[in-house]
Amino acid sequence: xxxTKIHLQNFRxxxxxVYTFEKxxxxxxxxxxxxxxxxxxLLNSINWxxxxxxxxxxxxNKALAIPNTNALIEPSxxxxxxxxVELDLEDEGKKIKFVRKAQYSKQPDLxxxxxxxxxxxxxxxxxxxxxxxxxxxxxxxxRFEIDKYFPKNIREVFFFDGEQLSSYFKSSSTQRIKNNIxxxxxxxxxxxxxxxxxxxxxKKNSEAIGGSKDLSLLEKEILALKNSNSEISDCLESxxxxxxxxxxxxxxxxxxxxxxxxxxxxxDQRKLLQKQIIDTQVTILEKESSLIxxxxxxxxxxxxxxxxxxxxxxxxxxxKKKQIPPRIDKKLLEQSIKDDKCxxxxxxxxxxxxxxxxxxxESISISSEFARHLNEQASQISIxxxxxxxxxxxxxxxxxxxxxxxxxxxxxxQRLDDLDRKISSIPDLVYMTNKWNKRKEIENAIEMTTQExxxxxxxxxxxxxxxxxxxxxxxxxxxKRGIVESLKKEIDFCRELQRVVTEAKIxxxxxxxxxxxxxxxxxxxxxxWAKESYKDVLLSENYELDVRHKSxxxxxxxxxxxxxxxxxxxxxxxxxxxxNLNLPLIIDTPIATISGTNRENFSKVLAEIGKTKxxxxxxxxxxxxxxLQSVFNEEHATLRRLICSNGESHLEEY
Amino acid sequence: xPVRDRLYISVHNRALLxxxxxxxxxxxxxxxxxxxxxxxxxxxxxxxxxxxxxKDGLFLLKNLxxxxxxxxxxxxxxxxxxxxxxxxxxxxxxxxEQCANAGFKLIELAVxxxxxxxxxxxxTDTQNRFK
Numbered sequence: 004x005x006x007t008k009i010h011l012q013n014f015r016x017x018x019x020x021v022y023t024f025e026k027x028x029x030x031x032x033x034x035x036x037x038x039x040x041x042x043x044x045l046l047n048s049i050n051w052x053x054x055x056x057x058x059x060x061x062x063x064n065k066a067l068a069i070p071n072t073n074a075l076i077e078p079s080x081x082x083x084x085x086x087x088v089e090l091d092l093e094d095e096g097k098k099i100k101f102v103r104k105a106q107y108s109k110q111p112d113l114x115x116x117x118x119x120x121x122x123x124x125x126x127x128x129x130x131x132x133x134x135x136x137x138x139x140x141x142x143x144x145x146r147f148e149i150d151k152y153f154p155k156n157i158r159e160v161f162f163f164d165g166e167q168l169s170s171y172f173k174s175s176s177t178q179r180i181k182n183n184i185x186x187x188x189x190x191x192x193x194x195x196x197x198x199x200x201x202x203x204x205x206k207k208n209s210e211a212i213g214g215s216k217d218l219s220l221l222e223k224e225i226l227a228l229k230n231s232n233s234e235i236s237d238c239l240e241s242x243x244x245x246x247x248x249x250x251x252x253x254x255x256x257x258x259x260x261x262x263x264x265x266x267x268x269x270x271d272q273r274k275l276l277q278k279q280i281i282d283t284q285v286t287i288l289e290k291e292s293s294l295i296x297x298x299x300x301x302x303x304x305x306x307x308x309x310x311x312x313x314x315x316x317x318x319x320x321x322x323k324k325k326q327i328p329p330r331i332d333k334k335l336l337e338q339s340i341k342d343d344k345c346x347x348x349x350x351x352x353x354x355x356x357x358x359x360x361x362x363x364x365e366s367i368s369i370s371s372e373f374a375r376h377l378n379e380q381a382s383q384i385s386i387x388x389x390x391x392x393x394x395x396x397x398x399x400x401x402x403x404x405x406x407x408x409x410x411x412x413x414x415x416x417q418r419l420d421d422l423d424r425k426i427s428s429i430p431d432l433v434y435m436t437n438k439w440n441k442r443k444e445i446e447n448a449i450e451m452t453t454q455e456x457x458x459x460x461x462x463x464x465x466x467x468x469x470x471x472x473x474x475x476x477x478x479x480x481x482x483k484r485g486i487v488e489s490l491k492k493e494i495d496f497c498r499e500l501q502r503v504v505t506e507a508k509i510x511x512x513x514x515x516x517x518x519x520x521x522x523x524x525x526x527x528x529x530x531x532w533a534k535e536s537y538k539d540v541l542l543s544e545n546y547e548l549d550v551r552h553k554s555x556x557x558x559x560x561x562x563x564x565x566x567x568x569x570x571x572x573x574x575x576x577x578x579x580x581x582x583n584l585n586l587p588l589i590i591d592t593p594i595a596t597i598s599g600t601n602r603e604n605f606s607k608v609l610a611e612i613g614k615t616k617x618x619x620x621x622x623x624x625x626x627x628x629x630x631l632q633s634v635f636n637e638e639h640a641t642l643r644r645l646i647c648s649n650g651e652s653h654l655e656e657y
Numbered sequence: 658x659p660v661r662d663r664l665y666i667s668v669h670n671r672a673l674l675x676x677x678x679x680x681x682x683x684x685x686x687x688x689x690x691x692x693x694x695x696x697x698x699x700x701x702x703x704x705x706x707x708x709x710x711x712k713d714g715l716f717l718l719k720n721l722x723x724x725x726x727x728x729x730x731x732x733x734x735x736x737x738x739x740x741x742x743x744x745x746x747x748x749x750x751x752x753x754e755q756c757a758n759a760g761f762k763l764i765e766l767a768v769x770x771x772x773x774x775x776x777x778x779x780x781t782d783t784q785n786r787f788k
Contacts, residue, residue, distance in 0.1 A: 288684065292686050294777065294780070295688075295776050298777065298780040299696050301783065302696050302779055302783045303699035303728060304699075304728075305699070305786075306699030306783070307732070310731045310735045313734075314731055314734050318740075321740070373744060376743060377743070380730055383723050383727030386723075386724045387731075390724065398784075
C-alpha cells in the first residue's frame, strides 16, 4: 500500500497544498524544510484525518486552532472556515481516499476559541469499476476500514518523529513492544473465546449446583476470587505501565542531568555541613568561654607560684622549729578551770594540772592569734597550689579541645568550599536542582510502585491458590452429590477448551515475538555498517530488546544514537512484515539525534529500505547536507522544499 | 590607722575596667572586678607602682575568699620577706594595690593590642613564661 497524495486545505500552515508521491525506481520522497514550516504538521494532518488527533503538535501550535490563521482573519461573506485533509492511497490496484472535513466558526467565542461546527470522516473506495466510488460514512465501518489500513494502536510503527528513533528502546518500550506484539498476534478473538468459555463454565457450574446453598456460596467465593484476580491483573498492568513510564522518565532526566552530581544530595550535604560548622563553632565558643573563666586563676597563681612555695616552706620550717605554737582552744581551758575538771577526759584537775593550764593560758594570750593566722595561711597556700595544678590541667584540656575543634571546623569549611565550587560550576543551578528533585521523586515512586507490584503479585498468587483449593472442594462435592453426567462432561469440555485456547494464545504471542526478534535481527544485521561487532539480537519474554556484543555481553545501553535508531527501524520493519500491513513509513527528521559519519550510514540504510517500501522523509536543510544529498541523489523519487511565507506553507522544487 | 574595708585602684583604671566589660559583653565572658585586680597584681608583682592621683574603691575586702586573701599576703611576703608583715594588713593591701597599679598598664596594653582575646594572650604569655 502506498500514499499517493495528501491534500490539505486550511489545515494549520497549509492554506491549500497538495503533496503527490509518484513512484519511480525507488519510492523515497524527500521534503526539506526549516523548523515551523509545516513538516511535523504534515504528520499531524495524517493523524487528524485518520483519528481526529494531532500527536506531534509543538507547544506553539497547541495554543492555536486547527484552521489556517489567514483563513480565519480573512474578510469574507462566509462565517465559517472549512478545513480538509485528504489522504489518497493505492492498494493492489484499489484506490482509497480518506477525507476528513471540518468547519470552524470565524468568530471566536468568549474564551477566544474558534468553535468547531462540524467534523466528519468519509472513506471513498474505488475497487476498479471505472469512476465508481463506494462511500463509507458509517462510524462502525469507518473504524473497521481505519483498523484495516492504519490500526491506531500501532500507528507509531508507520509514522513517527525521527527523534523517537534513538530513544525507541528505552525502558518504557517493553510495554510498547508487548502491545505491538499482542495486537499483531491477532489474539483478540482468542481472548473473546476465553472470556466466553469462562462465562459458560460459571453458568454450567450454577446449574450443577442447583439449589445447594453451601455449594452456591462456595461458587460465589470462587467467582469473587476470580473477579478480584481480574482486577488485580488490570491493576498490575497499570502499575507496570506506570513503573515503565517512571523508569523512562528517570532515564530522560538522567540524560538531562548527565554527569552532574546529585544536587539534592549536595544540598543536603551543604545543609548538614553548615549545621556541623555552626555546632562546632558553638562548641569552640563554649570551650573558649571556659578557658577565659579559668585564665585569671591560672595567671595570678602562676605568677605567685614561686612565692607560694617559698612561703609554704617558711611556715613549715617555723612549725618544725616550734616557732608557731600548736592551736589551743582557750575557751576549753577556761571551762576546765571553772569546772575543776578536764572537759576532754572528764577527770578532776590535779593541782599540777590546774597550774599547767593556767600557764598555758598565759602564753597563748600573747601569740595564738598570729599563730592561727600563719597556720591559716599555710592551709590556704595548699589550697592555692592545688588550684593551680587543677587550673593548669583544665587549661591544657580546654586548649587541646579548642585546637581539635578548630581543626574540625577548618575541615568542614574546606568540604563546604569544595561543594560550593562544585555547585558554582553548574551552569543552570535552579534548573538542574529541579531536575534532581524530580529524579528523587521518581526514584521514590519507582520504589513504591515496585513494592506495590510485589504485594499485588503475592495477593494474586494467594487468590489463585484459594481458587484451586475451593474449585477442588467444589468438584469433589459435585461428584459426591452425583451431578448429571452430561453437565459434568460439558463443564470439563469447556475447561479443556479454555486451557487449549489460553495455550494457543500464549503460543501465538510467543511465535510473533520470536518472528519479531528474528526479523529485527535479520534487518539489523543486513543494514548495519559495522555488524561484525555484534552477535545477536534478543527479545525476552518480558519484551526487553537487547543486542549482544560479539563477546556475548549485553550492549543495548552502549549503542550509539545511530545504532539505536537502526535497531528501532529494524524492529519497525519487522512489525510491518509480521502484520502483513505493507505500510509506508513517514519519518520526521530521521537523523535528528544522529551525529557524524553515522548520519551517512543511517541514510544509506533508509535508501535501502526505500527500494521495497514507500518512504517519506522530512528533513531540515541542516540535516539534508551534501553528504546526505549524495546518498539520496540517485535514490529519491521526489525531492521538494517546504516553505512557509506569510503564514502559508507551499512546496517548491528543491 | 583604721583598718581598711576595701581595695583601691587609680581612677584612671576605671575606664579600662569598663572597656573590658564592653569588649567581653558580646561573648558573655564577663570577668569579675576582683579577678582583674588579681591578674593585674600578679602581672605587676615585681614592679609595684604607687598610685598617684585620685583613688577609687574597687571591691570590699569582706567579699574576698580566704585563698584570695592568702594571695594578698603572698604578694606582701614577696616584697618584704618577713612574716610579720602579715600582721600589718594595711601594708599588705597597699603593696597589693601598687602591684595591681603596675599590672593594669600591662592589661591596658594587651586590651589595646588584642581586644577581646587579651585574656587569652595574657594566659599564653604566662604559659610561655612559666613553662
